Amino acid sequence: MNSFIDKSLFWKTFPELTTPRLELKQITSDHAQDLLAFWGEDTVTQYTDFESFKSINKIQDVINWIQSRFEEKNGIRWGIFLKTNGKMIGTCGFNSWITKRGNKSEIGYDLHPKYWRRGIMYEALTHMITYGFQTMKLHRIEAHVDPDNMGSQKILEKLQFTKEGCLRENGFWKGRYWTNIVFGLLEPEFFL
Ligand SMILES: CC(C)(COP(=O)(O)OP(=O)(O)OC[C@H]1O[C@@H](n2cnc3c(N)ncnc32)[C@H](O)[C@@H]1OP(=O)(O)O)[C@@H](O)C(=O)NCCC(=O)NCCS
Incomplete structure (x- = not known):
């Protein structure tokens, strides 16, 4: 579909998504400490264009930036929360949203290493992409x-x-x- x-x-309002195990919700200043727990890990940031965060202050700047992207309707990032304990363990989102000459976006995602290989990001991304x-x-x-990022591929x-x-x-960078x-991924391919 290519209509304007x-x-x-x-x-x-911020769109919240629910999956069997997760809630995808808005990231606020209240979540800075949870973000530091995985954005502070080199295993999570090794391929990103930013170094691991060392302090909450810098994370607050990113939260503000995420918020402004959303308000400008140029991107959206969800916090990934476990339903069992309400803890935020990752993020995912549409980094861009380009509607001129087509309608497309680039995605990004990251998860606390403690929760890797349990199908959590697959579950979150399936609902986000839908x-x-x-x-x-x-x-x-x-x-x-990155060519070496096998998990992401x-x-x-x-x-x-x-x-x-x-x-x-x-x-x-770095x-x-x-x-x-x-x-x-094209729209008709996802719903085959
Ligand atoms: C990439 C990342 C989000 C994967 O999250 P995850 O929740 O562990 O992924 P899932 O458990 O949903 O796995 C989905 C599939 O990928 C496979 N997979 C995940 N990580 C893998 C790895 N490191 N090596 C090989 N396969 C991997 C899983 O086995 C699964 O396939 P299967 O069902 O056929 O077994 C996580 O490793 C991460 O946060 N990495 C650091 C940040 C990052 O690289 N983000 C992407 C930037 S482009």
Whole structure:
């Protein structure tokens, strides 16, 4: 579907999503400590364009930035909360939302290492992507992944993304160039 999307009609309130084990909700200042628990881990940030966080102050800046992206309707990031204890253990979201000449977005996600390999991110992303295609009416969802990030590549393959190509030395951070593998998923492919 390629009809014009009027973003002003979206996100009057923050959209919450529910999965069997999780709640996907807005991230606020109250969650800075929970974020520090995994954004402070080098295993989580090793491929990101930012270093592991050492303090809550810097995390507050990111929370403010996430909030402004949402208000501008240029992106949305959910906190991933366990239903059992209400704890925030990860985040996921649409980093961008481009509606000119198509309707597409790039996704991002991260999880506290303690909860890896339990199908949690697969569960969160399945519901997030369904929201993207059904409610935001996205036509294309994209992910950029480091060639060494096997966990991220595996989850995208499980979600039926196609490995489309490679952007060589596409970004410079942490003192060197980084190559991205591009994965893409089109709306008709997800609902097959
Ligand atoms: C990538 C990440 C979100 C995966 O989360 P997760 O909840 O552990 O993933 P899931 O348990 O839902 O796994 C989904 C599939 O990927 C596979 N997988 C997950 N991590 C893997 C790894 N490190 N190596 C190989 N396969 C892996 C799982 O086995 C599963 O496939 P299966 O059902 O066929 O067994 C998590 O490792 C993480 O937060 N990494 C650091 C941040 C990051 O790299 N974010 C992405 C940036 S592009």
